[in-house]
Amino acid sequence: MSRAFDFPGGIHPPQRKYRSNQVALMEAPLPSRVILPLQQHRGQPATPCVEAGQLVKTGSVIAKREGMISSNLHASISGTVTEVSDVQITIDSDGQDNGQRLPSLDWHSAEPGELLARLNESGIVGLGGAGFPIHIKARVVEQHAIHTLVINAAECEPYITVDDLTLRHYPSEVIEGAQIIAKLCGAQHIVIGIEDNKPDAIEALRRAIQVSQPIALELKVIPTRYPSGGERQLIKKLLDLNVASDGLPADVGVLCHNPGTLLATLHAVRDGQPLISRIVTLTGEAISQPGNCWVRLGTSVKELLAQAGLNPSALHQVIEGGPMMGSPLLTLDTPVTKLTNCLVAATFDELPPAPAESPCIRCGECESVCPVALLPQQLHWYTRAQDDAKLERYHLFDCIECGACSYVCPSHIPLVTDYREAKERLRLQRIETVKAEHAKHRFEFRQARLAREEAEKQARRDARKAQSRRTPTDAVTASSGQVDLRGLRIAHAAAKASVKKAEKTLARVAQEDPKQPLDDLEMQLATAQENLKAAEYQLAQAREQQPLDSASKESP
Structure with missing residues (x-):
């Protein structure tokens, strides 16, 4: 056996793999x-x-x-x-x-x-x-x-x-x-x-x-x-x-x-x-022919379990995925998808409902099994109090929702459920913050564009006056051009940074949190990319205009 390093915590729940791994695919x-x-x-x-x-x-x-x-x-x-x-x-x-x-x-x-x-x-x-x-x-x-x-x-x-x-x-x-x-x-x-x-x-x-x-x-x-x-x-x-x-x-x-x-x-x-x-594990004590099958996507879960010998009278619930991180199906009229790796047709005795929740007794068991070395007890208190600042401080989003803390809790507190709800609330707040940042960038870009256009108009007016009076207006024109170009450079840099931030946020959320909707994040990235394109265009236009302004300033 090769040398292995280690991570903290972890548990040893009953494996219950023997029913489905004893027969060929x-x-x-x-x-x-x-x-x-x-x-x-x-x-x-x-x-x-x-x-x-x-x-x-x-x-x-x-x-x-x-x-x-x-x-x-x-x-x-x-x-x-x-x-x-x-x-x-x-x-x-x-x-x-x-x-x-x-x-x-x-x-x-x-x-x-x-x-x-x-x-x-x-x-x-x-x-x-x-x-x-x-x-x-x-x-x-x-x-x-x-x-x-x-x-x-x-x-x-x-x-x-x-x-x-x-x-x-x-x-x-x-x-x-x-x-x-x-x-x-x-x-x-x-x-x-x-x-x-x-x-x-x-x-x-x-x-x-x-x-x-x-x-x-x-x-x-x-x-x-x-x-x-x-x-x-x-x-x-x-x-x-x-x-x-x-x-x-x-x-x-x-x-x-x-x-x-x-x-x-x-x-x-x-x-x-x-x-x-894809291959799907069919298991649980409510079916008589457990095993692993190649299944066409879109196949009815009800038909698939019936082929595996489902006993409807003994069935208590069907879990898609495993019992630790899976989800109970609300109906068997559900198709197999690319994400369906296991269907557990469980009896009542096999996976009974969780007992009623009791107050936390501060035993510390949840902390000892956390694989991310978090403090689940404190997170529990802060989720119930909706103390979002403390949740951020105690790294709520590091939680991988493995369920180890809920599994060992003697008070049967649904810790992971609390964490998921808190995460969802914080995500919405983050999305609103990002939206506000994008709105700010759009406003700054618009202000820079309006300033450039006004500077161009003023430069043309000054050039016409200078030509008619044959008097120099170089200082005014140069000042207008320099302020405008500087503002556009700032807007362009802000737009570029916004795109990078949106890309990183989208990639991190997409890989770390499979259940988080990405529509808003993708929209924010698309908006940031559009803003960057517009900023690049306006900056290029301004740079092209600079030689024209200089030429007009040098006219006798």
Whole structure:
């Protein structure tokens, strides 16, 4: 076992992975109908490009990315488009599954631009749960120097065994997908981080690594502990690097991807196969045939669980994701999406409701298990008091919402729920602050533009007077021109800084907080970019005008 560093806290909840990891990977039946939500990724929803009644093939683009952070959506079956709305697209199957694919690419010889275009076209997003578009994440090399690609195979959440089965069946393919990403981001080192509760996957990876690899590759087996699969926690565990609270892994030269994302990357590049299906863990004591299945996107959760032997009378709730960070489904009439990695059909005894909340007894258990070394008890008090200044001071946004504090709380206080609500309130305040800053920049730019225009008018008036009287007005004209140009330079610098700030904010929020809407942040970036273009144009116009002003001043 390779040497591992450590992060604070962590817990050891029951793993409950045995029910779904005992059988081989299966393929779910082809659905007769799929419902494909337009929002299956971080950022803005995709925009439909098909109409009701249109025939489509498996793999056809049915919705295109919209905005900076978005992703294409493809038909997961062949058939007829029966509904197109602002929310989703419905396709009825023709039973043929006739598909279309893009041409195969040899990633060894392909240019980076070709690979990025392929990832963009294929609609691949992070399949570990965050759903960040991979073509955006692959461009990180434009802003950061990346030295290490981490394959996050920890899969620390109870019940979920998607990555385990992926690595058992496709170890070489996952490694090849990692090499594609490493080529794009310039990483010279690939590290696989996996918990020691996956012996079959570990053995499969060891056999695959024995084959000669063009990039240095290392397998690190770490002890099982939740939440070792968090990006910051795993980077610390594997590389002893600390990612700043307001930063990204790229800031320390690291990029993280999970095995499913890398497998999808290889399929897109080598096979021309867009993202139309994914592996989903089906588990819980309310189904009789648990396991992992390849499932077409848009498949009904109700139909999928029925095929796995669902017992409706024993069912208490279905959780999408794991019990620590997942969400209970309000209805089973929900489709499988790119973000669906696990469905837990739990009985009442298996995952009973939380007991009633009691007052905090100040035991300190929450502090001892926090993987970010926060003070959950103080954060709890300040969230209830809505003391936003103290929440900022105690680093609320460093919380990764893993649920470890809530899990150990003897008073059953829903700490994570409180933190999420407080974060949402603070985010809205931050967005309003950023909007105000943009409004200020627009006002300053407008004032500078009006001042320049007035200076130009005054310069022309002075030039005409000087020509008629043949008297110099150089001092007035020069003063007007200098003040105007200086103001435009200040406005241009402010607009440029505003764009950089908006880009950094958007990237950080998009990667760190999968559940945060990005519409306002993308709008702010677009506004800042428009302001910068206008400032550049006005500054160029003013610089062109300077020689004309000088010439007029030199007239006899």
